[in-house]
Amino acid sequence: MTLVRWNPWREIDTLQRQINNLFEDNRVPSGLVDRDFIKVPAAELKETDNAIYLKLELPGIDAKDLDIQVTEDAVHISGERKSETKTEENGTTKTEFYYGKFQRVIPLSARIQNTNVSADYKDGILHLTLPKTEKEKNKVVKVNL
Template sequence: MTLVRWNPWQEMNTLQRQINNLFADEMLPSTLLERSLTKVPAAELHESEEAIHLKLELPGIEAKDLDVQVTEKAVYISGERKSETKTEGKGVTKSEFHYGKFQRLIPLPTRIQNTNVTADYKDGILTLTLPKAEEEKKKVVKLNLESIG
């Protein structure tokens, strides 16, 4: 009988290689790949004393193709990046661009005045300034430290 040393990491490497092969571009039909990897816009949220500043990265999308809805507690954005098909000759085109519809719901950390929101859309960046509700600006929480101990 031969004694073989077991290496658990080797099995993990094999599993990772098999999963990578499963999701290789050549193995999946393009329609399945497009449906499963829906691209949502990246967001950046900054909170100051007076407002919440939200920036969304939306390159290649025109303002008319966006729908932005703001409630007191969340921002909902949806839109569509339309593909431009060109038939200028023969050849193969491989694209990593993501086309199609997207939607994203971003919950806000505090209530805002959704009637006073300002927006700016420039160079594919949507910037929303969401002023906080008056009661949120004045909100102070007193901690009871007597119960700790």
């Protein structure tokens, strides 16, 4: 039996890596009963004076399997990535792909005209253009010093 010197910094490094992995991951808990995680799509928001541009990463999902609902202050997206069924006589299949349903609500920083939203879905990337309401476009806030 060999003796190994205990290094407390190694424990801290391990904890730091675990915390970093937690913040880099796109998974959210699916509930308290089952300890599984549900993968949610990555999102990117860009805001200009006239509109909010939302881009979502949805690879492998058909447009018909997406449900997008837009309110004045949030975007609700749900969908399902269906698994491909293959039969193999010999061998084992291991996968890191997530198959199943997902749901995500993205709150918006300004009120939008939800009747004038335009969408484009190409190569697994969903682009939404969310025009702001006239009140939000012309909103000027005076700051007193």
